[in-house]
Amino acid sequence: MHRHSVPLTTGSQRITDVTGACQEFVGGIGGDGLLHVFLPHATAGLALLETGAGSDTDLAEHLDALLPRDDRWRHRHGSPGHGADHVLPALISPSLTVPIDDGRLALGTWQSIVVVDTNEDNATRTLRLSLLPG
Amino acid sequence: MHRHSVPLTTGSQRITDVTGACQEFVGGIGGDGLLHVFLPHATAGLALLETGAGSDTDLAEHLDALLPRDDRWRHRHGSPGHGADHVLPALISPSLTVPIDDGRLALGTWQSIVVVDTNEDNATRTLRLSLLPG
């Protein structure tokens, strides 16, 4: 198994495309296998999404309908509505596995790997990559 | 690692049971391990669900409450409400891993592996299967 950690700066954006960072790791090793992607953070998830055609913004905005940033949450330190950030990983898991074909992520044409993170209080993240050859 | 691609015809149905296709692949290899199931498509997810007792229809219909097919979406080519299809994989991931016991998917009594796909514009799909023996 090959393992790697990638530092990320997500800043205030809710969706961050990490396909390039994942492909760079996978391409440097080559061959077939599976890539496991993991976020060791309690307010972030990973999704496979089309980016650049509106869907990333659609998801970012629709999260406010699914997990409203109001005063319903018991967890309420930090920014207003921050409790919603802590429920997000239950719906969008921080664990994702993707096949690899000959050193390439075997993604569909319109799939990108994105970090989903509505927590603006923490702008730095770490991505954990584990590659199973085979 | 054993790898296999299965062509699927999902047609206009939102839920397609693929347990048989997965079991066929796993049974042909035998032994213990883990099966990774993956969809290289940007409008589909995988779920473990009881089928045949109403829950597949319940999920199919409730997705319209969670992701309404109205004009809220920025991504709006194709059928009306198609933007919802592109947010679906963030909530229902196209990546799933299941244990294998002696050539059998180690599913619970009421669990089936289903493809969830609300996009009626594309009726053919590919299922990527990767088996880790061990």
Place this chain on the structure above:
Amino acid sequence: MHRHSVPLTTGSQRITDVTGACQEFVGGIGGDGLLHVFLPHATAGLALLETGAGSDTDLAEHLDALLPRDDRWRHRHGSPGHGADHVLPALISPSLTVPIDDGRLALGTWQSIVVVDTNEDNATRTLRLSLLPG
């Protein structure tokens, strides 16, 4: 691959922390790798969540907004609203993979592994653990 089954008593609580049971298995083997966690049950999911600061209760209660326990469901044996329990695993998958560093779950500071189960009719569960060394 190392494999293990852990019996669980979830009782009537919706969120059950299983980090300790996972760590005990992983620590007994040691080394680096990946841990796959799986629930062979059709009304339960796994999430990575901060526990003990309100978010577990936030998730437990917000599930009633996402999946209302009313008479909308076709699947309707058991307790009122039980159909919602059967849709839950589509949103909160019963499959989760976590990196391991030197015999320790490589979780973030605020991440715990929890079983999410709104079905009060079944209080005993099994957790399937598979460890891939490497």
